[in-house]
Amino acid sequence: MERKTLAIVGCGKLASIIADALNANLLPEYQLIATYSRSIEKAQNIANKVNNESQKDSPCKACNSLEELLASEANYIIEAASPDSMRTLALPALKNGSSIVTLSIGAFADEEFYEEVKRTALANNARVHLVSGAIGGFDVMRTAALMGNCTATFDTEKGPNSLKRYSVYDESLQTEKRKVFEGNAKEAIALFPNSVNVSVAASLASVGPEKMKVSVTSTPGYIGDNHRIEVKNEQVHAVIDVYSSTAQIAGWSVVNTLRNIVSPIVF
Numbered sequence: 001m002e003r004k005t006l007a008i009v010g011c012g013k014l015a016s017i018i019a020d021a022l023n024a025n026l027l028p029e030y031q032l033i034a035t036y037s038r039s040i041e042k043a044q045n046i047a048n049k050v051n052n053e054s055q056k057d058s059p060c061k062a063c064n065s066l067e068e069l070l071a072s073e074a075n076y077i078i079e080a081a082s083p084d085s086m087r088t089l090a091l092p093a094l095k096n097g098s099s100i101v102t103l104s105i106g107a108f109a110d111e112e113f114y115e116e117v118k119r120t121a122l123a124n125n126a127r128v129h130l131v132s133g134a135i136g137g138f139d140v141m142r143t144a145a146l147m148g149n150c151t152a153t154f155d156t157e158k159g160p161n162s163l164k165r166y167s168v169y170d171e172s173l174q175t176e177k178r179k180v181f182e183g184n185a186k187e188a189i190a191l192f193p194n195s196v197n198v199s200v201a202a203s204l205a206s207v208g209p210e211k212m213k214v215s216v217t218s219t220p221g222y223i224g225d226n227h228r229i230e231v232k233n234e235q236v237h238a239v240i241d242v243y244s245s246t247a248q249i250a251g252w253s254v255v256n257t258l259r260n261i262v263s264p265i266v267f
């Protein structure tokens, strides 16, 4: 069997889950051929993981630059870095004919970029797969939106420590529960670039980034994230509520998407 080739951009916690899944033979139809990260050590760590186990005979290369990774012309590039990185790699990857499986869906809050990505994918016979990540239910969101007159809200609860890197943080959040953000999905991803990709994903599946009403609440001592999405039209009221104590669900959702891509039965 000719295996499909994979490359990973962004070799952190979620990329590690994908390498472990390859080693656990959960992705037998795929071979990892290239990795790239901001630091070569991280790229080498992920390559070593598979080279020491499942790919002793077909080693994966740790690349020194994004250009080197793109030149590998992998069938699928997994983006597990950041929305900025997704913006940099999407068009050149698609022009090479590589499809993309992305976690940093926040990059698509920019409508012009989203449209250009769609056109480029179509022109090059490639596809962009938006993974379910830390949420799910894109099917019901898309269906409800298709029926017309749809509204949607996205409410996230997080612990204050996960907000420390953002401007909304102050020490009072350690003791006081507070709504730290209210706005739309476009504004949310601009303020929290690595933490609300899911809100942009849900908006693209329903009412779009500008119409999706988003709130972020900080709760003292809260472990993990809870994302509650409500989609309504005249006939449907759908609630998708996902709690996860870690972000690992997002890495596993990439594994699930890759399995779906090659499956005779598609969910």
Ligand SMILES: NC(=O)C1=CN([C@@H]2O[C@H](COP(=O)(O)OP(=O)(O)OC[C@H]3O[C@@H](n4cnc5c(N)ncnc54)[C@H](OP(=O)(O)O)[C@@H]3O)[C@@H](O)[C@H]2O)C=CC1
Pocket (backbone or CB within 6 Å): 009, 010, 011, 012, 013, 014, 015, 036, 037, 038, 039, 040, 042, 043, 080, 081, 082, 083, 084, 085, 103, 104, 105, 131, 132, 133, 134, 135, 193, 194, 195, 197, 198, 201, 247, 250
């Ligand atoms: N859709 C969803 O549900 C979710 C999406 N995400 C997205 O997935 C991304 C990865 O998450 P996670 O693995 O937990 O994060 P980590 O911080 O553990 O890993 C991200 C890795 O990407 C690398 N990186 C960052 N920027 C660049 C860049 N411009 N070019 C190349 N490499 C880069 C970092 O490099 P280095 O360490 O080498 O410096 C780091 O190793 C998040 O940033 C977020 O955008 C995350 C959770 C859920």
Ligand SMILES: O=C([O-])CC(=O)C(=O)O
Pocket (backbone or CB within 6 Å): 133, 134, 193, 194, 195, 196, 197, 198, 199, 225, 246, 247, 250
């Ligand atoms: O892990 C989560 O709960 C969601 C997240 O970081 C993101 O959407 O970027």
